[in-house]
Amino acid sequence: MTTTLPPIPSGDTSDDAANAANASGPISANDGGAGDPTESHLHIEDESRIDVAALTRVLDGRWGEMREWGREIAGDPTFARPVDMTMDDHRELTLKRLKELAKRNWSAQMLPEHLGGSNNPGANLAAFEELVAGDPSLQIKAGVQFGLFASAILHLGTEEHHKKWMDDTMSVKLPGVYAMTEIGHGSDVSAVGTTATYDEGTQEFVIHTPFRAATKEFLGNAALHGHAAVVFAQLITKGVNHGVHCFFVPIREDGELLPGVSSEDDGEKGGLNGIDNGRLAFNHVRIPRTNLLNRYGDVAPDGTYSSDIASPGRRFFTMLTTLVQGRVSLSGAATNAAKLALGIAITYGSQRRQFADFTGINEVVLLDYQLHQKRLFPLLARTYASAFAQEDLLTAFDEVFSGEGDTEENRIDLETMAAAIKPSSTWLALETIQACREACGGAGYMAENRLVGLHQDLDIYATFEGDNHVLLQLVSKRLLGEYANSLKGMDAGDVTKFVASRAETISTRHTPWRRLLQSASDLGSVRRTAASLRDPDLQLELISSRAQSLVEELSLSLRQASSMSKEDAAALVNSHQAELIDAAKAHVDVILLTAFNNGLKKIEDDETRAVLVRLRDLFALTTIQKQLAWYLMHGHLSLGRARTLDDYIARLLTKIRPHALDLVAAFGYTRDHWRAPISSGLERTRQNEAADYYRRLRASNDGPIDEKVLHRRQEEQRKAEERRREKSAG
């Protein structure tokens, strides 16, 4: 395997790929002495052992080779996130690195065969997702260039455009800007103010920023490096506004802005400072008519507008479909960031000792503290769930974007899945990184230990490529629509069954485990008969039934909106906005649990699966625990059963403890990716050195004696003296 050419994915996980994965070195629990769980003070009840390499193969999934390739590049110090570098230097470095990636044919898989690619969009994103372990700035810079700029030309343009610009775009000879967002409109793209007015006289479009809020904002490559921009603007011809279209607009030549184009630098950001984000405004900038990326709508030389898609709304939606690529890939990158953080914190936690144990001599390893386990393991469990769900999402993406299954229904489903999973994984990443940073104490705050930098870079993932809250509302609206449709022309019994299977249907459309849940009545019986909260059917039933109920309740609450004035209807919907979010989040939990259950089936090794089942239980039970009040109020759990939940979870923590290092090793990241001194083994060496020092001191006779011990001895001597005196007196 070379780092220069990406492997052509074979579409399966052959043994060769697996061996390669194994050889390139995810450390096992016993490597480097980091993970000998026998050092733990806790009694280890569980003798199962994880087959780390096999588990990595399962996690890596269909595009395992590409993930390996991505991790190889990300683990190369050449691509590591710099520490204490000025913004200016970091930006130049990132551009240089992007060009280096291009030399290695980065993102070639996204292209169709006739443009020199392999038409493997899923493979392309799989590698992209791993790049976060190098420098997230490089990842996002690559995302801007290939995922947004090149993708817009590819998907919204036609053959002439591809010929003219794709080669230079893929080689980064032509760094580009994706100019969609405006200052005044972050998430509401249909309302952008920029205009592209057709001038029949010159056969040109005039690109214009009519007011300051219409300035394009937060654009990567805008401040410095971009030579051209794909600009989203209202297409106006013959006095009619045909809605938002995309235009190729040159912005710089020889490093100078072209006439009419102005740019402002966004300057320092919370993170991702290797990217030159900035603003672009246009003052009547003229471009040739043929610079309209005209796949979905075109203007003839005489100004006549035409489109294959009659409805302006559907046309707009179709053009925005490229955005889903960003959501899918950020979701995967975020999950990987959580994996990295957990790798660092769990490794450190298994070496770092703090406070004396019951012997008063040895100190306890952090990870043996229940609290430490409780802070990290539920996040580890959700990260596994998220990783399994990501594979399903990527599969759905590949189906649509490769053209294999590019139907409107699949596109809508893909949009919904991405809108559901991206918020979950990006928030999971932030929560996990922060928990890991705090779990590493002051050491976690040192930039060299990576966690603070990861948080800084990943922070924006929660609000870009679709603000998480906005995306979740889209999901809920989809669920409500599905629910309303499902009720039409059904009798009551049908309705019940249908409702029960909705969440699952959407989440599993692209998977073989479709319709795992059979009907509402089956579910009810599961609830009644399940012996234990660790019964996977009961877990799924509880989590699904909540998701379903929330949609039903919302539907009921909003029922009257259609018969109200617009104002009253808006107020009604607004008063249930928080519930819309709850319903969507509940739906995500169903997707994640279903994906986890499905992932378990792919694990062949019994011992490995046994450990993963516990992790799944931990995920399901902590998810239920967070909503325990809801389950009690709605009678889905009895008080008695609810009271057992804490104990169940506490026991799971101790059972997962011996496998924690294997579980993070299976993510496929090594010390080359963590690049954190605290998880390098240094901490263990220092702790051993200290322990040796004290051992020698205790063994020698000339070490100082503790004042407390002296007091005790003096007291004993005094008493002995007293007794002697009493004896001799008596």
Next chain:
Amino acid sequence: MTTTLPPIPSGDTSDDAANAANASGPISANDGGAGDPTESHLHIEDESRIDVAALTRVLDGRWGEMREWGREIAGDPTFARPVDMTMDDHRELTLKRLKELAKRNWSAQMLPEHLGGSNNPGANLAAFEELVAGDPSLQIKAGVQFGLFASAILHLGTEEHHKKWMDDTMSVKLPGVYAMTEIGHGSDVSAVGTTATYDEGTQEFVIHTPFRAATKEFLGNAALHGHAAVVFAQLITKGVNHGVHCFFVPIREDGELLPGVSSEDDGEKGGLNGIDNGRLAFNHVRIPRTNLLNRYGDVAPDGTYSSDIASPGRRFFTMLTTLVQGRVSLSGAATNAAKLALGIAITYGSQRRQFADFTGINEVVLLDYQLHQKRLFPLLARTYASAFAQEDLLTAFDEVFSGEGDTEENRIDLETMAAAIKPSSTWLALETIQACREACGGAGYMAENRLVGLHQDLDIYATFEGDNHVLLQLVSKRLLGEYANSLKGMDAGDVTKFVASRAETISTRHTPWRRLLQSASDLGSVRRTAASLRDPDLQLELISSRAQSLVEELSLSLRQASSMSKEDAAALVNSHQAELIDAAKAHVDVILLTAFNNGLKKIEDDETRAVLVRLRDLFALTTIQKQLAWYLMHGHLSLGRARTLDDYIARLLTKIRPHALDLVAAFGYTRDHWRAPISSGLERTRQNEAADYYRRLRASNDGPIDEKVLHRRQEEQRKAEERRREKSAG
């Protein structure tokens, strides 16, 4: 009022102080057009108006003048956090600023009269807490110099030490290091490895780092600026280790490290990069005997050790008391950081428009969305609670440190209060800043808008000066101890009463509202008879009873530990560690609610109080909501009442909405402190400009017509044509 000399606090909130506070300019809701709530689309049910200046006076409390002075300095651009500055430059700037602060007599209040101060430790911290609004790096650098280094000399040293070093320390001619933490021991100070061995021959102490893990770590001023360090080391003389003591050790002369001293630079951190944190190690460094800070323990020239405190444990505890100052002041600073973030996000949310409203023309202000309110207002409510609690904590601190009430009992109570409140306020700050950053979308990620920088700097507050989780365990242990003591020699009825009042007693020891709760039976009747969840007695009863129950349950669970082997006892305690944290957090909630209720009594204006009562309700009800499952499982709330909670909270959000800008204005911060373009009014100007553009477009006849509208018109024309034809045919 001048910025050069700190005002001598009058100890009350006189009208003059209040007027001064008002004059220096907290903006009111109607200033600058930022806050006209009539622009909201929501119907405003509530006509109460907040007296902003009066509310600021109440919040500022006893040391209002000092807070004003601190805010004046923090709002001065000279002290603003720099954006995109290299670490090296930021460090030099911060040292320069620290010297400038010293010129203005910063921290003079901490000194007793004979050293040129006013012995007003509370006043000193009040100003310190406000400095976070300038640059947190400067605040913490000042904290290292005055709060740690100078305080150690002051409180652990004696007259000779004061004479020799205090002047140069206070003027920053002698920048110092507080060398307590070691790599191997973050929170477990008693276990530090550094030794200070007395050599009778030369009458010197030999300071030594016996192994790498004993290297002093994370020390401000250690990498570059420190001339001397106060070093915590095991004092060994005549073969006896008398435990940790503090030594004054010169480390640099003319910028060069002294022989035997080595230093490493911690480099870039997650934030606070204006401070030169680093490591210090000592290789048999000799210092004069008299450099032992000998207030609590001394060594005679012949090596004989003496101390007024016989017990080594108590002696150690006494020496550590200075640490509480850091916890108290960081807690206040964190609460202020939350205030700043809320000021920025709520102002922006009241100006920023996104997505069209029901008219399809205007866009809705973010803060009118229920979701936006739900994301921010509960945090606003808790920030108020935290601010009120901080005033009580500071009062308790002042009592002990001014010497007015320096009893052992008060010291222990102060330690417990600080250990309880500091975790709450530092986590609140991080949660609030992150919520505000996300609520501001991409704009929130721009460094110029402050929120990301605040998060970066405040992040470490959660784990330094006592890791939050470690502190909470101390609180629980104290509560368990109190509980056990309370049961000795009581009959069953007494026990019940006592238990019921414990949490309150500790939280209110220093306040006039002691023993608000009378007895368990009273509480029970409140629960039965309260008509509404907005009944403040019921709220307090619910939150207190949970805190009490958790301690009782823990006590029961751990009862057998004393009769177990050490190993089994350690395992038992470990298996309840998460519950220890829960119990401590529940206790904090009682403290905060009690402080909020007490704060309400200080508000004289009825309308202001009416609004604050709603905010208190929001705090109490969202606090109860977070633990709703517990209340249901323990029968403290009926299912019926629990189901009303969401509605109560939703209604409170809309009632607080019209006052949101006043509520953040009352914090006393202005645009000078926020320094965020998004909350400067710029956003509103841009939005108005855009609205004007569209208004002109609609008014003019030559603006482009929307394709959708065109389709509709064409359809109408077609139908009209059809009707005409039908008519003429008919």
